[in-house]
Amino acid sequence: MSEAKSAADLLRHLHRLHRQINDLKDRLSRGPRQIKAGEAAVAACEKACTDAAEKLKKARLAADDKQLQLKTREQRVEDTQAKLNTASSNREFDALKEQIAADKQANEVLSDEILEALEHIDELVEKTEIVKENLVAREKEHVALTQQVEERTALITPDLERVQAELTEVEKELPPDMRQEYQRIIKAKGEDGLAPADGESCGGCYQTLSPQIMNELYLNNHVVCAACGAWIYLPEDRKLNR
Ligand SMILES: [Zn+2]
Known part of the structure; x- marks a missing residue:
């Protein structure tokens, strides 16, 4: 060991370099972790979009079904009404009247259900828009983060290389x-x-x-x-x- 530099000086110097290297490595390794977390967040938003779209599609199909059903039943009411004129007996006439009343009541219930279904669709459309906006915002954030990490890596990497080279030099001073x-x-x-x-x-x-x-x-x-x-x-x- 040289006279100028004591063992304490040398070990102190080595320790400082080791700590610097670990700190720089730590900061470097944070990047990939942050990017991974960002990717997971984007993927979660994408899934929310897919789920919302799927839900909306199902709700629309169900509403279409009910509307078709209503049309068929309304047609049946008309058909039954046409039969009233050709009823061969009072009994048949009354039966047809009863059927018309029952169908009309059922159709009213169905109409209400359709209204509810349409309101539900409006809500789902709104939700779909919100999750889409979330996804766009997340993707934007992720692009910014990726750029940040790249910039940080570009800054830290030469620093790390410099300190590692210095460490190699200083280690040569060890007996x-x-x-x-x-x-x-x-x-x-x-x-x-x-x-x-x-x-x-x-x-x-x-x-x-x-x-x-x-x-x-x-x-x-x-x-x-x-x-x-x-x-x-x-x-x-x-x-x-x-
Ligand atoms: Zn100890």
């Missing part, structure tokens, strides 16, 4: 006999493989560090937290004993 162990702890714990001393504790796991360990730290010696295995270093505001 060769420590590099393998350093790689192992970073692989196992990521940025938590390095921890500043927080008072008299490990800044990673808050385990108290013994006076002897603290002493080693002040002497610029390599110190590993007995509890979490992190490499401990002194923060910038704490001076080494030289």
Whole structure:
């Protein structure tokens, strides 16, 4: 290790770079997650549109059916009325009259049902319009989001590459006999493989560090937290004993 740079300086620098890299990676990975969520929202709106259209179609078919039914029944009333003139007996005449009255009553009920069905169709048309508008708005939002993510990725990626290159350079400052162990702890714990001393504790796991360990730290010696295995270093505001 060079005289100019203490072990604390080096570990502090490495830790800062690891944290920067993780932060940048975090921000990068947020993009695909946001896009996925946006796609799901658009798909939900599309489904709402399909469902609304299907419901409307069914309601229209049902209303058409009832209207056709009404027409047929009205025709029957007319036919029965025509038969009144040719009734061969009073009894037949009365029976025809009764049938006409019953049909007319049934037709009134059917007419009411048709009115209700038409009102329901109006409501469904309105709902269909609303879900269509929602879909358009969602799609617009998604286009904007996608663009945002692309812009952010374009900004962060070179930053990440720069910090990663810097890390590779700074790692070369580690004494060769420590590099393998350093790689192992970073692989196992990521940025938590390095921890500043927080008072008299490990800044990673808050385990108290013994006076002897603290002493080693002040002497610029390599110190590993007995509890979490992190490499401990002194923060910038704490001076080494030289
Ligand atoms: Zn620890």
